[in-house]
Amino acid sequence: MRVVTAAEMREIDRRATEEYGVLGLVLMENAGLKVFECVRRVLGGVDGKQVIVLAGKGNNGGDGLVAARHLLQHGARVKVMLSGEPADVTGDAGINLEIWKRLGQRLYLMQDRNAIQLLQLALMQTDLVVDALFGTGFRGEIRDRARKVIEAVNESGKPVVAVDIPSGVEADTGAVRGPAIQATHTVTFGLPKLGLVLEPGAGRTGELHVADISLPRPLVEAEGGRYLLTPALVRDWLPRREAEAHKGRFGHVLLVAGSRGMVGAAVLAARAAALTGAGLVTLAVPRSIQNVAAGFQPEIMTLGLPETGAGTLSRAAREQIEEFLPRASVLALGPGLTTHPETAELVRELLPGVRVPCVLDADGLNAFGGGERETDRNSAGTPVGESLPPGGFREKPDLVLTPHPGEMARLLGLKSAAEVQADRLGVAERTAAAWRCTVVLKGARTLVAEPGKTYINPTGNPGMATGGTGDVLTGVIAGLLAQGLEPGPAAAAAAFLHGRAGDLAAAERGQASLLAGNLLEYLPAAFHELGA
Numbered sequence: 001m002r003v004v005t006a007a008e009m010r011e012i013d014r015r016a017t018e019e020y021g022v023l024g025l026v027l028m029e030n031a032g033l034k035v036f037e038c039v040r041r042v043l044g045g046v047d048g049k050q051v052i053v054l055a056g057k058g059n060n061g062g063d064g065l066v067a068a069r070h071l072l073q074h075g076a077r078v079k080v081m082l083s084g085e086p087a088d089v090t091g092d093a094g095i096n097l098e099i100w101k102r103l104g105q106r107l108y109l110m111q112d113r114n115a116i117q118l119l120q121l122a123l124m125q126t127d128l129v130v131d132a133l134f135g136t137g138f139r140g141e142i143r144d145r146a147r148k149v150i151e152a153v154n155e156s157g158k159p160v161v162a163v164d165i166p167s168g169v170e171a172d173t174g175a176v177r178g179p180a181i182q183a184t185h186t187v188t189f190g191l192p193k194l195g196l197v198l199e200p201g202a203g204r205t206g207e208l209h210v211a212d213i214s215l216p217r218p219l220v221e222a223e224g225g226r227y228l229l230t231p232a233l234v235r236d237w238l239p240r241r242e243a244e245a246h247k248g249r250f251g252h253v254l255l256v257a258g259s260r261g262m263v264g265a266a267v268l269a270a271r272a273a274a275l276t277g278a279g280l281v282t283l284a285v286p287r288s289i290q291n292v293a294a295g296f297q298p299e300i301m302t303l304g305l306p307e308t309g310a311g312t313l314s315r316a317a318r319e320q321i322e323e324f325l326p327r328a329s330v331l332a333l334g335p336g337l338t339t340h341p342e343t344a345e346l347v348r349e350l351l352p353g354v355r356v357p358c359v360l361d362a363d364g365l366n367a368f369g370g371g372e373r374e375t376d377r378n379s380a381g382t383p384v385g386e387s388l389p390p391g392g393f394r395e396k397p398d399l400v401l402t403p404h405p406g407e408m409a410r411l412l413g414l415k416s417a418a419e420v421q422a423d424r425l426g427v428a429e430r431t432a433a434a435w436r437c438t439v440v441l442k443g444a445r446t447l448v449a450e451p452g453k454t455y456i457n458p459t460g461n462p463g464m465a466t467g468g469t470g471d472v473l474t475g476v477i478a479g480l481l482a483q484g485l486e487p488g489p490a491a492a493a494a495a496f497l498h499g500r501a502g503d504l505a506a507a508e509r510g511q512a513s514l515l516a517g518n519l520l521e522y523l524p525a526a527f528h529e530l531g532a
């Protein structure tokens with residue numbers, strides 16, 4: 001499902017009105033009606049129920065006033081509390097305020113002296129709150145009276161239906177810089193806004209409903225930009241197995257990974273690739289751990305390579321890897337390699353010559369982590385990611401990078417992961433565009449950016465923040481690439497399935513005891529849910 005910024009939504013609105021003649025007042029009426037319908041569903045009917053509608057002075061408040069009118073029409077007792085002066089409510093919202101008044105209904109004003117006490121009393125009796133304070137026009141932080149109002153609503157524990165977006169959440173970033181409504185349901189109009197699917201905004205949204213408000217289909221269904229991953233989208237990408245399929249059809253993953261102290265990383269990634277349906281998997285590791293690595297999964301072939309005194313791959317391993325590569329359809333490079341200088345050198349020497357799709361993870365990425373690149377910052381100190389890609393990345397359209405924020409920061413020469421976290425979407429998109437590769441930026445709401453298109457993954461949970469889960473993801477990506485998926489869809493589908501396996505595992509085991517190995521147990525169920 002496409003996800004938009006506030007500006008993109010405004011443009012859709014503008015074109016709906018100017019090009020198609022769908023009036024703003026009609027859109028607002030539909031929006032308010034959809035909110036009313038959601039409230040009716042949540043309360044199981046509204047007759048005799050008490051509802052508080054918090055209305056801002058913008059169009060979000062206008063939608064709230066329409067909802068208030070429909071609630072009244074169906075027998076609810078409705079209190080509308082307005083933030084700001086009634087005279088400031090203009091345009092379509094002003095028209096709806098006027099209708100509310102002509103219906104003989106009272107208006108409570110947030111700036112009145114005893115407004116907060118009144119609200120607190122009303123909250124005790126109310127069945128539900130409609131939050132129409134701020135919508136896509138909101139930026140920054142909520143202050144003053146509205147701050148107290150939001151705190152009172154959140155403390156009340158009553159169900160809250162947010163109109164378009166919970167107030168206090170920024171539509172473009174999901175940032176929450178001050179108090180913000182904790183909604184139980186959000187009814188958003190036309191298309192979801194980025195702030196509803198990116199953290200921390202996503203956590204404030206509750207159950208998300210996307211309501212049709214008569215925006216013309218060609219405007220809503222336009223291609224490009226950002227997409228929220230859904231089961232339907234991922235299902236369409238997954239390889240189908242025809243009756244006459246043989247193992248050659250599903251590719252051969254060569255995984256170069258592991259070191260004396262990190263056999264598990266290599267094994268987890270290799271098993272994940274096999275469970276994802278790759279026809280063949282060869283795990284190439286330092287010679288001294290080959291036997292141990294081979295013992296975990298009989299279906300996986302192994303290759304023992306020359307190693308350093310520290311038990312990590314040595315530069316001498318290059319020849320054997322290159323000899324093997326013509327048989328491989330995908331190379332996955334990185335899990336458990338360590339940052340040993342000689343092993344890093346091997347990675348840097350190897351990558352430029354690779355002619356198959358490649359997943360670069362963990363220490364494979366760290367091998368390219370450069371020093372500070374000052375040119376990558378704008379005047380505000382924000383990374384802009386317009387650097388040239390590291391040497392080995394050039395001319396590699398089929399390269400998938402899977403950094404967590406720390407690895408991303410090192411790759412870009414930034415000081416800390418926090419700089420990446422402050423603008424996850426921007427960093428992932430600019431890096432993918434500048435380096436012409438696919439970037440999987442891991443973390444809560446993993447982002448998969450390819451040049452011109454980004455996927456946002458809704459699956460997964462904090463239980464997955466544990467060693468080895470990244471290795472599993474690398475294996476799943478490699479397994480899907482081996483079966484012929486394009487890099488963007490392979491990485492996006494992998495992120496979705498990996499997170500889903502984590503959610504299924506957490507549902508049975510809880511989050512604390514979740515181990516990376518459990519993801520392997522639940523991957524089959526995650527695939528199965530999508531008919532694979």
Ligand SMILES: NC(=O)C1=CN([C@@H]2O[C@H](COP(=O)(O)OP(=O)(O)OC[C@H]3O[C@@H](n4cnc5c(N)ncnc54)[C@H](O)[C@@H]3O)[C@@H](O)[C@H]2O)[C@H](O)CC1
Pocket residue numbers: 009013024027028031056057058059060061062063133134135136137138139140141142143163164165189190213215
């Ligand atoms: N197709 C649609 O999606 C439709 C959407 N509608 C609704 O309209 C709002 C957007 O309306 P807009 O008037 O542009 O903005 P808001 O209602 O969000 O009002 C913002 C209001 O608040 C002020 N403001 C901004 N930041 C702050 C702050 N930090 N502190 C205080 N005040 C702030 C700003 O200046 C504005 O005055 C959309 O969400 C939908 O709900 C249409 O009704 C139907 C079509």
Ligand SMILES: [K+]
Pocket residue numbers: 060131132133134135162163164165166167
């Ligand atoms: K709102």
